[in-house]
Amino acid sequence: xxxxxxxxxxxxxxxxxxxxxxxxxxxxxxxxxxxxxxxxxxxxxxxxxxxxxxxxxxxxxxxxxxxxxxxxxxxxxxxxxxxxxxxxxxxxxxxxxxxxxxxxxxxxxxxxxxxxxxxxxxxxxxxxxxxxxxxxxxxxxxxxxxxxxxxxxxxxxxxxxxxxxxxxxxxxxxxxxxxxxxxxxxxxxxxxxxxxxxxxxxxxxxxxxxxxxxxxxxxxxxxxxxxxxxxxxxxxxxxxxxxxxxxxxxxxxxxxxxxxxxxxxxxxxxxxxxxxxxxxxxxxxxxxxxxxxx
DNA sequence: CTAGGATCCTGTCAGC
DNA sequence: TGCTGACAGGATCCTA
Numbered sequence: 001x002x003x004x005x006x007x008x009x010x011x012x013x014x015x016x017x018x019x020x021x022x023x024x025x026x027x028x029x030x031x032x033x034x035x036x037x038x039x040x041x042x043x044x045x046x047x048x049x050x051x052x053x054x055x056x057x058x059x060x061x062x063x064x065x066x067x068x069x070x071x072x073x074x075x076x077x078x079x080x081x082x083x084x085x086x087x088x089x090x091x092x093x094x095x096x097x098x099x100x101x102x103x104x105x106x107x108x109x110x111x112x113x114x115x116x117x118x119x120x121x122x123x124x125x126x127x128x129x130x131x132x133x134x135x136x137x138x139x140x141x142x143x144x145x146x147x148x149x150x151x152x153x154x155x156x157x158x159x160x161x162x163x164x165x166x167x168x169x170x171x172x173x174x175x176x177x178x179x180x181x182x183x184x185x186x187x188x189x190x191x192x193x194x195x196x197x198x199x200x201x202x203x204x205x206x207x208x209x210x211x212x213x214x215x216x217x218x219x220x221x222x223x224x225x226x227x228x229x230x231x232x233x234x235x236x237x238x239x240x241x242x243x244x245x246x247x248x249x250x251x252x253x254x255x256x257x258x259x260x261x262x263x264x265x266x267x268x269x270x271x272x273x274x275x276x277x278x279x280x281x282x283x284x285x286x287x288x289x290x291x292x293x294x
Numbered sequence: 295c296t297a298g299g300a301t302c303c304t305g306t307c308a309g310c
Numbered sequence: 311t312g313c314t315g316a317c318a319g320g321a322t323c324c325t326a
């Protein structure tokens with residue numbers, strides 16, 4: 001679930017809360033969700049590689065966190081006077097981001113809480129319904145050598161059209177949606193932003209990657225940047241977007257999604273009904289008129 | 295090497 | 311109501 005914009009939003013939000021705070025204790029409620037030996041230390045940095053979040057401590061150790069499908073990070077601030085640079089992301093004493101659910105606002109820990117990390121100033125809950133995500137402790141110097149991190153391709157902002165075209169050609173028989181979901185080909189997109197980028201570029205998700213013209217490839221690359229930038233600007237999937245101003249629950253996708261979870265509704269561009277099909281094993285949303293099969 | 299499908303896990307929802 | 315299968319904002323492993 002959480003894709004690059006969500007993880008970037010988490011990074012920015014957490015940075016404001018836990019920088020210079022000391023991690024005092026780690027409580028592991030689900031062994032599968034935690035790798036390595038729990039450690040203690042003061043937070044000196046928060047970084048991101050694609051969808052992976054890194055928290056660096058001053059003891060030479062780092063936390064590598066991947067939320068996969070249903071992970072959430074929810075920080076409960078112990079002090080009401082904490083100053084956060086990320087005002088809009090905060091609601092009461094809590095900052096929450098990741099897979100949108102009632103966990104953002106309900107009592108913690110709960111059935112889906114996998115790890116509880118106590119800081120001198122607050123508590124960080126790692127919730128994960130499906131247990132695909134994890135927190136891993138490793139030496140800071142080894143983060144970039146981690147098997148997952150090492151394989152990641154550049155993000156859309158770091159990739160030229162030429163480079164993108166070369167990568168598409170290497171996977172010319174794959175469907176374009178599968179290609180852009182592959183983090184070793186281009187990094188950061190997940191199921192939402194893949195659909196949104198393909199819609200913005202007017203490309204059918206089941207097009208063979210090698211069939212895209214250079215112009216189409218460039219449109220897709222620029223669209224990938226644009227849809228993720230827009231999501232980051234609106235705060236990704238955070239409590240602030242999940243809980244509306246009047247206190248009611250909302251769909252955070254309302255902030256930017258044109259096609260995702262909008263099957264049956266009119267295409268914002270031409271009015272044709274959005275359809276949902278299956279491509280590369282994933283639910284896929286598109287406008288059958290704006291994204292004709294090549 | 296690439297391409298496609300199964301799989302990890304829990305929970306929800308549509309359909310009988 | 312209760313059961314069943316499909317599916318879910320990700321990535322890896324296995325097979326051809």
